[in-house]
Amino acid sequence: MDQVSYNVHKLFPTPVYRSKVTFDTLTYHKLIGFEWEVNDSYGSDIITHKETKNRRILDLPQFSGLKKQVQSHINNFVFDVLKAQKEQSWEITTSWVNEVEKGGYSAMHTHANSLISGTLYLNVDDKTGGIAFHKDISHKTLWHDTVRVDFDEISDYTTEASLFLPVTGDILLFPSILSHSVLINESDIVRHSLAFNVFPRGVFGKGGNSELIL
Numbered sequence: 677m678d679q680v681s682y683n684v685h686k687l688f689p690t691p692v693y694r695s696k697v698t699f700d701t702l703t704y705h706k707l708i709g710f711e712w713e714v715n716d717s718y719g720s721d722i723i724t725h726k727e728t729k730n731r732r733i734l735d736l737p738q739f740s741g742l743k744k745q746v747q748s749h750i751n752n753f754v755f756d757v758l759k760a761q762k763e764q765s766w767e768i769t770t771s772w773v774n775e776v777e778k779g780g781y782s783a784m785h786t787h788a789n790s791l792i793s794g795t796l797y798l799n800v801d802d803k804t805g806g807i808a809f810h811k812d813i814s815h816k817t818l819w820h821d822t823v824r825v826d827f828d829e830i831s832d833y834t835t836e837a838s839l840f841l842p843v844t845g846d847i848l849l850f851p852s853i854l855s856h857s858v859l860i861n862e863s864d865i866v867r868h869s870l871a872f873n874v875f876p877r878g879v880f881g882k883g884g885n886s887e888l889i890l
């Protein structure tokens with residue numbers, strides 16, 4: 677029998693942007709030279725997750741070159757990929773450095789008061805733990821979550837999580853509403869990453885009754 681050809685369309689995909697940022701060793705050392713604060717809100721049993729007290733790291737003049745690179749990736753994501761109108765500028769609101777020692781991880785979370793979030797990996801290896809993005813329980817790709825069919829192979833249609841294994845210099849951008857978790861750091865090196873949140877500023881819905889000026 678002849679093979680019947682068919683097409684399958686992937687509707688409503690969630691974009692996760694991945695690219696590269698360059699920085700030198702001196703910049704890396706400056707980024708990790710700030711005062712740390714323990715953050716126990718990520719779910720680690722042991723206190724292995726610290727973040728810089730400064731949550732506006734990228735606003736500091738010494739990181740203007742790095743900020744420019746990050747901003748150009750945000751613009752690629754928003755304007756080239758998502759085709760957002762250029763009426764608004766998409767600005768970095770908060771930015772901080774995470775330090776996770778061996779045994780540390782981040783439980784599933786989303787980022788509040790933000791539309792796009794991102795991570796720039798400053799120091800990772802293949803054992804420092806990847807980032808997993810999770811399909812929301814209310815997101816019905818196929819059918820309701822309580823119906824569990826067994827599949828021979830998990831595909832984009834049936835997966836409930838997607839794992840990324842970043843290397844140093846990788847930048848990821850994703851919707852802040854997308855749940856994610858960071859796997860356990862099983863490496864002997866301390867994992868450092870720069871995280872940031874982004875919100876648009878400008879006029880939305882110009883002239884209508886839903887106009888919003890931010």
Ligand SMILES: [Fe+2]
Pocket residue numbers: 785786787856
């Ligand atoms: Fe996060």
